[in-house]
Amino acid sequence: MGSTEQSMEFWLEDLARRRTFVKPEEHTIRGFFLKGLLGRLRTLGDEALVRRCLEACGQERFMDFFSYSSDLMFLILLTALPTLAERHGGAEAALRQIGRQASTDFLASVAGRAMMLLAQGRSPRPLISSLPAAFRVGMSYGSVQVEWLGPRQGRINARGSFMSPPFLEGVVLKVLEAAGARGTQATARSTGELDIVCEFSWE
Numbered sequence: 534m535g536s537t538e539q540s541m542e543f544w545l546e547d548l549a550r551r552r553t554f555v556k557p558e559e560h561t562i563r564g565f566f567l568k569g570l571l572g573r574l575r576t577l578g579d580e581a582l583v584r585r586c587l588e589a590c591g592q593e594r595f596m597d598f599f600s601y602s603s604d605l606m607f608l609i610l611l612t613a614l615p616t617l618a619e620r621h622g623g624a625e626a627a628l629r630q631i632g633r634q635a636s637t638d639f640l641a642s643v644a645g646r647a648m649m650l651l652a653q654g655r656s657p658r659p660l661i662s663s664l665p666a667a668f669r670v671g672m673s674y675g676s677v678q679v680e681w682l683g684p685r686q687g688r689i690n691a692r693g694s695f696m697s698p699p700f701l702e703g704v705v706l707k708v709l710e711a712a713g714a715r716g717t718q719a720t721a722r723s724t725g726e727l728d729i730v731c732e733f734s735w736e
Contacts, residue, residue, distance in 0.1 A: 538623060538625050539624070539625055540624070541614070541615065541618050541623070541624040543624075544614065544624040544625060544628060544697060544699075545611065545614060545615075545624070547697050548607055548610055548611055548614070548697065549607075549611065551607070551695045551696075551697070551727065552604065552607040552611075552695075554695070554726065554727055555602065555603050555604045555607070555695070557602040557604060558602075559673070559674065560602065560603040560604075560673065560674045560695070561600035561601060561602060561603060561672075561673045561674075562600070562601055562602075562603045562605075562606055562672055562673070563597065563598060563599070563600060563601075563670075563672075564595035564596045564597045564598060564599045564600075564601060565595075565597040565598065566606075566672070567595045567601060567605060567606065567609070568594075568595045568597065569635065569638045570606065570609060570610075570631070570635075571583050571586060571587070571595075571609070572634075572638070573631055573634035573635065573638070574586060574609070574613050574617070574631075576634060577617055577620070577621065577627070577630055577631065577634065578613060578616055578617055578620065582613055582616050582617075585612055585613075586608070586609040586612045586613055589608045589609065589611075589612040590605040590608040590609060592605070600673065603672075603674070603695055606695065607695070610631075614627060614628070617630070617631070625699045626699075628697055628699035628700045628703070629699040629700070629702050629703035629706075630703060631700055631703065632696075632699065632700035632701060632702060632703020632704040632705075632706075632707070633703040633704070633706060633707040634703075634707075635700070635703070635704055636703070636704045636705075636707035636708050636711070637707060639667050640660075640707075640708070640711050645663075645667075648660050648663045649711065649712070656685075656712065656714075657708065657709045657712035657713070657714045657735065658681075659712075660708050660709075660711065660712045661679055661687065661689075661705070661708060661709070661733075662679055664677055664679060664689065664704070664705075664708070665677040665678060665679065668691075674693050674695075675691065675692060675693030675694050675695070675727070676691070676692050676693060677689060677690070677691050677692075677694075678690045678692075682732075683734075685714075685734055685735050685736070686732070686733065686734035686735075687732075687733055687734075688730060688731065688732050688733075689701065689705065689729075689730070689731040689733070690728070690729075690730055691728065691729040691730075691731070692725075692727070692728050693727050693728070694727055694728065694729050695727065696729075698721035698722055698723060698729050698731070699721065701719075701721045701729055701731045702719040702720065702721045702731060705719040705721075705731055705733045706719045706733075709733065709735050714735035714736075715735060715736050716734075716735055716736030717733070717734070717735045717736075718733060718734050718735070719731055719732070719733040720732050720733075
Protein backbone atom coordinates (compact mmCIF):
# COMPACT_ATOMS: atom_id res chain seq x y z
CA MET A 534 0.00 0.00 0.00
CA GLY A 535 1.00 3.65 0.14
CA SER A 536 4.00 4.20 2.36
CA THR A 537 2.49 7.18 4.16
CA GLU A 538 -1.17 7.87 4.78
CA GLN A 539 -2.12 11.33 3.57
CA SER A 540 -4.94 13.44 4.98
CA MET A 541 -8.40 14.03 3.61
CA GLU A 542 -7.40 17.56 2.64
CA PHE A 543 -4.44 16.23 0.68
CA TRP A 544 -6.56 13.91 -1.46
CA LEU A 545 -9.33 16.46 -1.98
CA GLU A 546 -6.67 18.91 -3.18
CA ASP A 547 -5.14 16.20 -5.36
CA LEU A 548 -8.50 15.56 -7.05
CA ALA A 549 -9.13 19.30 -7.44
CA ARG A 550 -5.68 19.75 -8.99
CA ARG A 551 -6.22 16.90 -11.46
CA ARG A 552 -9.61 18.38 -12.35
CA THR A 553 -7.98 21.59 -13.58
CA PHE A 554 -6.46 19.64 -16.49
CA VAL A 555 -9.82 18.44 -17.84
CA LYS A 556 -10.71 19.67 -21.32
CA PRO A 557 -14.46 18.92 -21.65
CA GLU A 558 -14.42 18.13 -25.38
CA GLU A 559 -11.21 16.12 -25.30
CA HIS A 560 -11.29 14.24 -21.99
CA THR A 561 -14.42 12.15 -22.07
CA ILE A 562 -15.56 9.06 -20.26
CA ARG A 563 -18.23 6.51 -21.16
CA GLY A 564 -21.51 6.53 -19.29
CA PHE A 565 -21.08 2.92 -18.21
CA PHE A 566 -17.94 3.92 -16.29
CA LEU A 567 -19.84 6.66 -14.44
CA LYS A 568 -22.73 4.28 -13.77
CA GLY A 569 -20.23 1.80 -12.42
CA LEU A 570 -18.70 4.49 -10.22
CA LEU A 571 -22.11 5.30 -8.75
CA GLY A 572 -22.71 1.59 -8.19
CA ARG A 573 -19.46 1.39 -6.26
CA LEU A 574 -20.49 4.39 -4.16
CA ARG A 575 -23.83 2.70 -3.48
CA THR A 576 -21.95 -0.38 -2.23
CA LEU A 577 -19.38 1.57 -0.22
CA GLY A 578 -21.82 4.23 0.94
CA ASP A 579 -25.60 4.29 0.48
CA GLU A 580 -28.41 5.48 -1.78
CA ALA A 581 -28.45 8.96 -0.24
CA LEU A 582 -24.79 9.41 -1.18
CA VAL A 583 -25.54 8.40 -4.77
CA ARG A 584 -28.37 10.94 -4.95
CA ARG A 585 -26.07 13.71 -3.68
CA CYS A 586 -23.50 12.82 -6.33
CA LEU A 587 -26.08 12.90 -9.14
CA GLU A 588 -27.28 16.30 -7.93
CA ALA A 589 -23.70 17.58 -7.82
CA CYS A 590 -23.14 16.76 -11.49
CA GLY A 591 -26.64 17.76 -12.63
CA GLN A 592 -27.62 14.37 -14.00
CA GLU A 593 -30.56 12.06 -13.40
CA ARG A 594 -28.87 9.04 -14.97
CA PHE A 595 -26.08 8.08 -17.37
CA MET A 596 -26.41 6.42 -20.79
CA ASP A 597 -23.95 3.54 -21.14
CA PHE A 598 -22.20 4.45 -24.40
CA PHE A 599 -22.68 8.20 -24.35
CA SER A 600 -19.46 10.17 -23.83
CA TYR A 601 -19.50 12.55 -20.88
CA SER A 602 -16.92 15.07 -19.74
CA SER A 603 -14.51 13.60 -17.21
CA ASP A 604 -15.29 16.65 -15.07
CA LEU A 605 -18.40 14.77 -13.90
CA MET A 606 -16.21 12.04 -12.43
CA PHE A 607 -14.45 14.66 -10.30
CA LEU A 608 -17.73 16.18 -9.13
CA ILE A 609 -18.84 12.72 -8.01
CA LEU A 610 -15.59 11.88 -6.22
CA LEU A 611 -15.25 15.27 -4.53
CA THR A 612 -18.82 14.93 -3.25
CA ALA A 613 -18.45 11.34 -2.08
CA LEU A 614 -14.96 11.24 -0.59
CA PRO A 615 -15.65 12.86 2.82
CA THR A 616 -18.49 10.41 3.54
CA LEU A 617 -16.54 7.39 2.31
CA ALA A 618 -13.48 8.41 4.31
CA GLU A 619 -15.51 8.31 7.52
CA ARG A 620 -16.72 4.80 6.74
CA HIS A 621 -13.56 3.23 5.34
CA GLY A 622 -10.68 4.40 7.51
CA GLY A 623 -9.68 7.62 5.80
CA ALA A 624 -9.62 9.16 2.33
CA GLU A 625 -6.69 7.09 1.06
CA ALA A 626 -8.33 3.82 2.10
CA ALA A 627 -11.63 4.98 0.53
CA LEU A 628 -9.95 5.77 -2.81
CA ARG A 629 -8.29 2.35 -2.71
CA GLN A 630 -11.67 0.72 -2.08
CA ILE A 631 -13.17 2.54 -5.07
CA GLY A 632 -10.32 1.16 -7.20
CA ARG A 633 -10.99 -2.36 -5.92
CA GLN A 634 -14.66 -2.02 -6.83
CA ALA A 635 -13.71 -0.76 -10.29
CA SER A 636 -11.69 -3.94 -10.83
CA THR A 637 -14.66 -6.01 -9.66
CA ASP A 638 -16.80 -4.34 -12.34
CA PHE A 639 -14.20 -5.06 -15.04
CA LEU A 640 -13.78 -8.69 -14.00
CA ALA A 641 -17.55 -9.17 -14.17
CA SER A 642 -17.64 -7.90 -17.78
CA VAL A 643 -17.39 -10.12 -20.85
CA ALA A 644 -13.76 -9.14 -21.39
CA GLY A 645 -12.96 -9.62 -17.72
CA ARG A 646 -14.51 -13.08 -17.61
CA ALA A 647 -12.54 -14.08 -20.70
CA MET A 648 -9.32 -12.95 -19.07
CA MET A 649 -10.20 -14.83 -15.89
CA LEU A 650 -10.49 -18.03 -17.94
CA LEU A 651 -7.00 -17.45 -19.31
CA ALA A 652 -5.64 -16.89 -15.81
CA GLN A 653 -7.13 -20.02 -14.24
CA GLY A 654 -4.46 -22.34 -12.97
CA ARG A 655 -1.69 -20.18 -14.36
CA SER A 656 -0.78 -16.76 -13.01
CA PRO A 657 -2.12 -13.22 -12.66
CA ARG A 658 0.03 -12.05 -15.57
CA PRO A 659 -2.72 -12.28 -18.26
CA LEU A 660 -5.11 -10.24 -16.14
CA ILE A 661 -2.55 -7.57 -15.32
CA SER A 662 -1.53 -7.45 -18.98
CA SER A 663 -5.17 -6.76 -19.93
CA LEU A 664 -5.37 -3.53 -17.90
CA PRO A 665 -4.22 -1.22 -20.75
CA ALA A 666 -7.07 -2.50 -22.95
CA ALA A 667 -9.58 -2.17 -20.10
CA PHE A 668 -8.67 1.50 -19.56
CA ARG A 669 -8.86 2.22 -23.31
CA VAL A 670 -12.45 0.94 -23.45
CA GLY A 671 -13.73 3.35 -20.81
CA MET A 672 -11.68 6.50 -21.36
CA SER A 673 -10.73 8.66 -24.32
CA TYR A 674 -7.43 9.80 -22.86
CA GLY A 675 -4.27 8.64 -21.16
CA SER A 676 -2.31 5.43 -21.53
CA VAL A 677 -1.42 2.49 -19.31
CA GLN A 678 1.63 0.31 -19.87
CA VAL A 679 2.72 -2.80 -17.99
CA GLU A 680 6.41 -3.55 -17.47
CA TRP A 681 7.45 -6.91 -16.01
CA LEU A 682 10.38 -6.81 -13.59
CA GLY A 683 10.37 -10.50 -12.73
CA PRO A 684 8.13 -13.60 -12.61
CA ARG A 685 5.96 -12.11 -9.85
CA GLN A 686 6.59 -8.42 -9.93
CA GLY A 687 6.06 -5.55 -12.29
CA ARG A 688 5.36 -1.90 -12.79
CA ILE A 689 2.40 -0.06 -14.28
CA ASN A 690 2.99 3.32 -15.90
CA ALA A 691 -0.18 5.38 -16.18
CA ARG A 692 0.20 8.59 -18.17
CA GLY A 693 -2.42 11.28 -18.40
CA SER A 694 -4.31 9.70 -15.51
CA PHE A 695 -6.99 11.66 -13.72
CA MET A 696 -7.24 8.97 -11.04
CA SER A 697 -5.20 9.26 -7.84
CA PRO A 698 -2.47 6.75 -6.83
CA PRO A 699 -4.55 4.91 -4.17
CA PHE A 700 -7.25 4.21 -6.78
CA LEU A 701 -4.69 2.49 -9.02
CA GLU A 702 -3.37 0.52 -6.04
CA GLY A 703 -6.88 -0.77 -5.41
CA VAL A 704 -7.36 -1.75 -9.06
CA VAL A 705 -4.12 -3.72 -9.14
CA LEU A 706 -4.60 -5.43 -5.77
CA LYS A 707 -8.08 -6.66 -6.71
CA VAL A 708 -6.90 -8.00 -10.07
CA LEU A 709 -4.05 -9.89 -8.42
CA GLU A 710 -6.31 -11.35 -5.75
CA ALA A 711 -8.97 -12.34 -8.30
CA ALA A 712 -6.33 -14.41 -10.09
CA GLY A 713 -5.51 -16.24 -6.86
CA ALA A 714 -2.33 -14.37 -5.96
CA ARG A 715 -1.29 -14.23 -2.30
CA GLY A 716 0.95 -11.85 -0.41
CA THR A 717 -0.01 -9.08 -2.83
CA GLN A 718 1.51 -5.63 -2.65
CA ALA A 719 0.94 -2.49 -4.71
CA THR A 720 2.51 0.91 -4.13
CA ALA A 721 1.63 3.81 -6.41
CA ARG A 722 3.09 7.30 -6.53
CA SER A 723 2.75 10.38 -8.71
CA THR A 724 5.67 10.96 -11.08
CA GLY A 725 4.25 13.99 -12.89
CA GLU A 726 1.21 16.23 -13.01
CA LEU A 727 -0.98 13.40 -14.34
CA ASP A 728 1.45 10.48 -14.35
CA ILE A 729 1.50 7.58 -11.88
CA VAL A 730 3.79 4.60 -11.38
CA CYS A 731 2.47 1.57 -9.51
CA GLU A 732 4.90 -1.18 -8.51
CA PHE A 733 3.29 -4.52 -7.59
CA SER A 734 4.27 -8.01 -6.57
CA TRP A 735 2.91 -11.25 -5.14
CA GLU A 736 4.35 -14.28 -3.41
